[in-house]
Amino acid sequence: MSTSICVVYHSGYGHTQKQAEAVAAGVSAVEGVECHAMAVDLLHDPEATEWKTLDGAAAIIMGSPTYMGSASADFKKFMELSSARWMEQRWADKLAAGFTNSGSQNGDKQNTLIQMATFAAQHGMLWVNLNQLPGNNNSGGSVDDQNRLGASLGAMAQSNVDEGPEVAPTRADLDTARVFGERVARCALRWN
Numbered sequence: 731m732s733t734s735i736c737v738v739y740h741s742g743y744g745h746t747q748k749q750a751e752a753v754a755a756g757v758s759a760v761e762g763v764e765c766h767a768m769a770v771d772l773l774h775d776p777e778a779t780e781w782k783t784l785d786g787a788a789a790i791i792m793g794s795p796t797y798m799g800s801a802s803a804d805f806k807k808f809m810e811l812s813s814a815r816w817m818e819q820r821w822a823d824k825l826a827a828g829f830t831n832s833g834s835q836n837g838d839k840q841n842t843l844i845q846m847a848t849f850a851a852q853h854g855m856l857w858v859n860l861n862q863l864p865g866n867n868n869s870g871g872s873v874d875d876q877n878r879l880g881a882s883l884g885a886m887a888q889s890n891v892d893e894g895p896e897v898a899p900t901r902a903d904l905d906t907a908r909v910f911g912e913r914v915a916r917c918a919l920r921w922n
């Protein structure tokens with residue numbers, strides 16, 4: 731039986747969806763893993779079958795744009811609806827991981843990852859971090875480096891606010907997301 735990994739994401743304008751697709755591609759590239767990517771809107775119905783898919787997953791990777799310095803309201807709604815699972819600690823010992831995308835280089839998006847890691851801890855889940863050395867932090871570096879935003883807690887991406895999802899986030903950020911998806915999948919196989 732293959733190990734199921736869910737990618738749950740919100741994206742208001744398509745940029746974080748591109749990041750989510752890159753994460754899912756990384757997950758799917760690992761043999762023995764089945765990837766279920768789902769827009770968080772599907773989970774706004776507490777009776778949706780996608781909740782059962784989450785229950786059966788070895789890992790849940792969360793993705794949200796950073797809106798006003800934290801996860802978007804749509805993503806937060808999913809978090810709050812998960813409280814029925816929390817009461818039973820039904821997701822305890824699953825792996826959890828997170829990614830976020832914002833308009834500014836910093837944009838306070840670290841706070842979104844901290845919010846997701848705290849959420850995972852409430853559920854008794856085990857947080858998988860990025861594990862990619864920071865790029866673009868020396869005189870030979872560039873914005874084309876993997877992990878150019880220097881994250882550790884999860885995967886970060888930045889999308890210029892005047893560019894559509896066909897060009898943003900950048901290839902470097904999508905590569906960062908893809909390699910992150912592979913890491914979570916490998917960790918899930920090891921943990922399972």
Ligand SMILES: Cc1cc2nc3c(=O)[nH]c(=O)nc-3n(C[C@H](O)[C@H](O)[C@H](O)COP(=O)(O)O)c2cc1C
Pocket residue numbers: 740741742743744745746747795796797798799800831832833834835836837838888889891
């Ligand atoms: C309501 C709202 C709040 C935002 N707040 C932030 C913010 O706090 N920091 C930031 O850098 N960008 C902020 N942005 C910009 C978005 O993070 C950025 O446009 C992102 O690419 C949107 O992702 P999406 O297309 O997946 O929705 C905000 C955008 C919106 C619509």
